[in-house]
Amino acid sequence: MLKFKVKNKNKEKMNNEKETSKQNLSRIGQSLSLKGELSGNEDLVVNGRLHGEIDLGNHNLTVEREGKIEANIRAKNITIHGEIKGNIFASGKVLITKDAQMVGDISASRISIMDGAQFKGSVKMEKPSGSVTLNKT
Numbered sequence: 001m002l003k004f005k006v007k008n009k010n011k012e013k014m015n016n017e018k019e020t021s022k023q024n025l026s027r028i029g030q031s032l033s034l035k036g037e038l039s040g041n042e043d044l045v046v047n048g049r050l051h052g053e054i055d056l057g058n059h060n061l062t063v064e065r066e067g068k069i070e071a072n073i074r075a076k077n078i079t080i081h082g083e084i085k086g087n088i089f090a091s092g093k094v095l096i097t098k099d100a101q102m103v104g105d106i107s108a109s110r111i112s113i114m115d116g117a118q119f120k121g122s123v124k125m126e127k128p129s130g131s132v133t134l135n136k137t
Contacts, residue, residue, distance in 0.1 A: 024059075030066045038071075046082070058091065065099055078108075080117075087121075 024042040028034065032048035039055040046067040054061065056075040063069055067082035077092040080100040088094055090108035098116035107124040 028067075044075075060092075063100075 025045065026040065026042055027045045028048045028050065030047040033051075034049070035051045037053045037055070038044075038050065039057075041057060041059060043060040043062075044054075044056060045062045045064060046069060047064045048066070049068045051070045054069070054071050054073045054075070056073075058076045060077045060079070061073060061075040062079045063082040063084060065081045069083065070085045072087045072089070073084070074089045076090065077094075078088055078090050079095045079097070080102055081097050082099075083101040085103045087105045088102075088108065090106070092108070093110040093112065094106050094108045096102050096111075096113045096117040096119055098114040100114075101118040103120045105122045105124070107126055109126050111123055111125065113119055
């Protein structure tokens with residue numbers, strides 16, 4: 001009987017953690033197109049189109065295959081499956097997958113470009129730090 005209660009408490013705790021992580025994730029759907037400045041304190045998944053500036057601070061950005069971004073981006077970790085035109089400033093890692101297209105400069109502490117990815121720009125490896133600043137040009 002005691003074991004059953006412990007399992008339920010652990011299950012409730014796991015469910016609460018899953019709900020918390022879901023609450024800290026936003027999505028921009030494939031049919032959406034946004035222009036302007038986007039900032040936030042949560043992770044973002046992009047399936048649509050964004051044009052402008054993106055500032056996620058110490059949070060993650062994932063650009064899915066359908067996603068297309070034309071912007072300077074500041075985030076912790078950035079994973080690209082789709083297209084980005086603009087400069088990236090990451091305090092963590094930038095991953096450009098085999099299906100991705102990236103045109104712009106990257107400044108990050110860790111960068112991984114998979115075989116088959118298209119990349120045109122420069123790379124600047126930075127020491128890991130708590131935050132990065134976005135240089136607006």
